Amino acid sequence: MKPGVQRLEAHSQNAGAFDAYLNRVRNAKDEGKHVAWVMAATPSPLLLAANVVMFIADNYPPTAAQRGVAGPFIERAEQAGYYPELCSYARLDWGSILSDDAGGPMGKRPKPDFTYTSMLCSMLRQWFAEVARLFGVPALILDTPFQPDETTAEERRAMIEYVHEQLKEHVAFLRQLTGTFDYNRLSETMALGKQAVDLYADIIRLGRHKPSPLTVFDVLLSTLPLLLWYTGYPEAITYLAKVKAELEGRVANKQSAVGEERFRVLFEGIPPWYALGTLPRLLASHGVCSVPASSYAYTWCDYWTSWDASRPLESIAEGQLGSRMIHGTKYRIEKLKQLVQEYDLDGLVMHVSRTCKLYNQDQLVVARAVRDELGVPFVVIEGDMVDQRFYDGEKATANLESFVESLEKRSH
Amino acid sequence: MYANTAEIVARFDRARLELPATVAEWKARHGGKAVGCFPMYAPEEILHAAGLLPVNLPGGDRETSFAAEHLWPFTCHPARGNFDLMLRGELDFLDGFVFAQVCEESKKIGTAWPVYHPNAWHEHLRYPERLDTSPSRDYLRQELRRFRRAVESFAGKDIADHALNGSIALFNRTRELLAALYQLRRTTPDLFTCGEFESVVGAAPIMPKEEYNDLLVRYLAIKRGQVAPPLDRTRLVVAGNPCEDLEPGLSAFFDESGAVVVDDDAWFGGRYFATPVAVCDDPIGALTEAQFQTPPCPLRLRFRPVPGRPNEVAPVASDHYPEGSWAHHVLRIAQGSSARGVVLLIPKFCELYPNHYPHVRDLLADAGIASIMLDTDHDGAIGQVRTRLQAFIEMIAEGQG
Numbered sequence: 001m002k003p004g005v006q007r008l009e010a011h012s013q014n015a016g017a018f019d020a021y022l023n024r025v026r027n028a029k030d031e032g033k034h035v036a037w038v039m040a041a042t043p044s045p046l047l048l049a050a051n052v053v054m055f056i057a058d059n060y061p062p063t064a065a066q067r068g069v070a071g072p073f074i075e076r077a078e079q080a081g082y083y084p085e086l087c088s089y090a091r092l093d094w095g096s097i098l099s100d101d102a103g104g105p106m107g108k109r110p111k112p113d114f115t116y117t118s119m120l121c122s123m124l125r126q127w128f129a130e131v132a133r134l135f136g137v138p139a140l141i142l143d144t145p146f147q148p149d150e151t152t153a154e155e156r157r158a159m160i161e162y163v164h165e166q167l168k169e170h171v172a173f174l175r176q177l178t179g180t181f182d183y184n185r186l187s188e189t190m191a192l193g194k195q196a197v198d199l200y201a202d203i204i205r206l207g208r209h210k211p212s213p214l215t216v217f218d219v220l221l222s223t224l225p226l227l228l229w230y231t232g233y234p235e236a237i238t239y240l241a242k243v244k245a246e247l248e249g250r251v252a253n254k255q256s257a258v259g260e261e262r263f264r265v266l267f268e269g270i271p272p273w274y275a276l277g278t279l280p281r282l283l284a285s286h287g288v289c290s291v292p293a294s295s296y297a298y299t300w301c302d303y304w305t306s307w308d309a310s311r312p313l314e315s316i317a318e319g320q321l322g323s324r325m326i327h328g329t330k331y332r333i334e335k336l337k338q339l340v341q342e343y344d345l346d347g348l349v350m351h352v353s354r355t356c357k358l359y360n361q362d363q364l365v366v367a368r369a370v371r372d373e374l375g376v377p378f379v380v381i382e383g384d385m386v387d388q389r390f391y392d393g394e395k396a397t398a399n400l401e402s403f404v405e406s407l408e409k410r411s412h
Numbered sequence: 413m414y415a416n417t418a419e420i421v422a423r424f425d426r427a428r429l430e431l432p433a434t435v436a437e438w439k440a441r442h443g444g445k446a447v448g449c450f451p452m453y454a455p456e457e458i459l460h461a462a463g464l465l466p467v468n469l470p471g472g473d474r475e476t477s478f479a480a481e482h483l484w485p486f487t488c489h490p491a492r493g494n495f496d497l498m499l500r501g502e503l504d505f506l507d508g509f510v511f512a513q514v515c516e517e518s519k520k521i522g523t524a525w526p527v528y529h530p531n532a533w534h535e536h537l538r539y540p541e542r543l544d545t546s547p548s549r550d551y552l553r554q555e556l557r558r559f560r561r562a563v564e565s566f567a568g569k570d571i572a573d574h575a576l577n578g579s580i581a582l583f584n585r586t587r588e589l590l591a592a593l594y595q596l597r598r599t600t601p602d603l604f605t606c607g608e609f610e611s612v613v614g615a616a617p618i619m620p621k622e623e624y625n626d627l628l629v630r631y632l633a634i635k636r637g638q639v640a641p642p643l644d645r646t647r648l649v650v651a652g653n654p655c656e657d658l659e660p661g662l663s664a665f666f667d668e669s670g671a672v673v674v675d676d677d678a679w680f681g682g683r684y685f686a687t688p689v690a691v692c693d694d695p696i697g698a699l700t701e702a703q704f705q706t707p708p709c710p711l712r713l714r715f716r717p718v719p720g721r722p723n724e725v726a727p728v729a730s731d732h733y734p735e736g737s738w739a740h741h742v743l744r745i746a747q748g749s750s751a752r753g754v755v756l757l758i759p760k761f762c763e764l765y766p767n768h769y770p771h772v773r774d775l776l777a778d779a780g781i782a783s784i785m786l787d788t789d790h791d792g793a794i795g796q797v798r799t800r801l802q803a804f805i806e807m808i809a810e811g812q813g
Contacts, residue, residue: 083769119541122764123763129713130767139717140717141713145513146513173718329524352484360486362521
């Protein structure tokens with residue numbers, strides 16, 4: 001088959017999922033429910049147990065960027081005095097709030113009753129605290145300490161205990177706000193969430209097959225959002241099961257996600273959302289499959305696979321500390337090496353998101369270590385997650401094409 | 413020796429500019445090990461009580477071409493500068509490093525450090541970023557206990573409570589003397605040039621405290637006896653500048669510009685001495701409590717969320733700083749020193765300080781105080797900074813601020 005993007009039928013079938021999620025958010029106030037603006041990894045079962053409706057705030061900037069409406073919001077934030085080198089997700093979100101969401105990808109967002117984030121990075125705390133300040137509402141922050149490489153099991157226990165104690169405080173906050181906190185619902189939604197993330201993990205692991213039946217872009221654009229919008233809801237399982245079934249069919253038929261798989265690479269870093277129309281096509285046209293093995297794709301599994309409905313808060317606390325992104329450099333080098341080996345990769349495409357310090361700080365250190373230890377080359381694409389001013393499409397194309405040429409030379 | 417302030421200031425300058433020599437002199441006298449701390453916020457008393465010399469790393473002033481091979485150029489200067497010095501081998505005079513986890517740079521650069529410098533001792537303070545809740549207090553106390561054990565193991569020496577209290581008292585003396593110096597500047601700023609003041613204060617996070625305190629006592633005694641003719645200078649406050657010393661040339665610029673810095677919330681400045689630690693039966697408890705009582709800053713969250721109430725009026729952890737936000741703290745400093753303008757300094761690419769700027773700016777503006785935010789990179793290119801500052805100072809002097 002000729003190289004090129006092979007779209008998944010299941011994703012078209014699930015096309016209504018976004019509108020259904022939006023309607024849930026939009027109708028919340030009319031239904032007398034409280035609304036929280038949350039970061040996607042925030043423990044959703046906690047909020048569902050208090051009958052709170054979640055607006056996934058960190059999904060908003062990627063949506064705006066994909067629809068080409070990010071620029072005016074970013075500029076609005078900078079006019080208001082926000083520093084142009086700050087996290088572009090945060091700048092876009094603040095700018096949108098200051099613009100009353102006019103021209104945004106989903107119309108006027110309902111005002112939050114509070115914001116809630118866990119601390120995947122320090123900036124998230126600032127972002128959600130500032131949103132709370134702009135709306136005059138409280139910010140709930142789940143502090144999840146970064147774990148350096150020397151962290152012992154005993155020290156990790158102390159961190160889990162710290163997160164667990166905070167979760168108890170959050171339960172008290174939610175109960176005080178909404179007058180309810182249903183532990184049965186907590187367990188039910190955790191069980192559903194666990195099933196969904198297990199399905200998601202199965203899906204991304206199917207990328208280990210040769211040829212891979214899916215790319216990381218399929219995950220970023222269609223599969224992962226289903227998980228994020230619907231964690232704790234039964235719909236997640238329905239949606240994801242369809243995706244998995246179709247992919248298993250592709251595996252059985254040895255059908256590649258890019259028509260003809262010539263090289264397998266890992267697209268690492270938080271993605272340049274505005275370029276996810278062009279980059280997948282470019283890579284696929286060269287028979288390059290970006291397998292779904294990035295730290296970004298996997299970090300969601302890190303969060304949720306530990307969920308155990310029989311000990312809800314403690315297992316949520318363990319999951320919150322599970323993300324590889326809050327571990328030391330050596331840990332992440334090992335994790336990346338493991339992915340390179342499991343997925344049998346030919347190279348790494350390192351996207352450097354200028355304003356994402358979570359991903360960019362020691363990114364080069366990690367890439368160099370993996371290259372030196374496994375002999376897997378990498379190429380750098382400079383950009384940003386949603387601030388397109390930092391991205392040069394022609395340069396990215398030239399870098400990727402020359403990288404493909406170098407992979408061809410290596411394979412001969 | 414040290415008959416006048418010029419000689420004392422020269423000693424402070426030598427400590428700052430010739431850091432390896434300062435440490436070598438200390439080692440020759442004491443025979444102990446020296447530990448670099450990055451960024452500030454390490455409990456230095458614990459290191460001192462174990463017979464170690466804590467040195468806060470100011471970041472250096474040179475171009476960072478070594479680090480450029482391993483870090484992206486948009487890493488903040490304090491992290492990039494220190495990483496560069498380490499790669500060059502110019503921090504080899506230090507026996508160990510302590511990284512306080514307060515932001516993404518300090519977390520990631522801290523754990524990347526041993527990849528390149530595996531033979532030095534390194535320790536990471538896994539600080540809570542919330543200081544608003546009792547779980548944070550318990551967690552921090554536990555973390556400081558763990559840190560104490562790690563330091564004991566490195567130093568090969570147990571830290572007795574009375575030794576730790578002795579170190580706390582020594583550092584409290586530094587804090588007390590610096591507080592007196594700042595009070596003198598607030599009341600009679602014309603006794604000082606900004607350059608001289610930077611020399612005196614900037615040596616505090618670096619020098620052995622025993623020597624520093626002796627010098628500062630003499631310096632203060634001489635200064636208190638001096639009379640300066642009043643100058644009509646524009647009173648400014650400097651705030652921010654986290655994790656490093658002041659941009660080179662900036663103090664000299666203030667002195668040329670017709671402005672005077674009357675107070676600051678800078679890291680190698682007012683923030684360093686702001687919080688005394690209690691001497692008591694539970695020194696680790698006291699060090700924990702002191703962190704909860706530090707002035708608000710963007711690195712730690714201070715609000716205890718309450719349904720239906722904005723963060724700004726929610727209860728906070730500190731008794732001394734009831735408003736809890738950094739913006740309110742900066743406003744308090746500016747009003748307390750009758751400043752007409754506030755200069756917020758941030759290292760270029762820092763992400764935790766600048767997002768507070770709109771809040772700080774608006775609060776100050778409501779109180780009739782002008783403000784400006786400037787990013788600096790210690791790269792020698794401060795022309796634009798000077799131009800913007802000059803315009804800012806002129807605007808205030810003309811009564812438009």
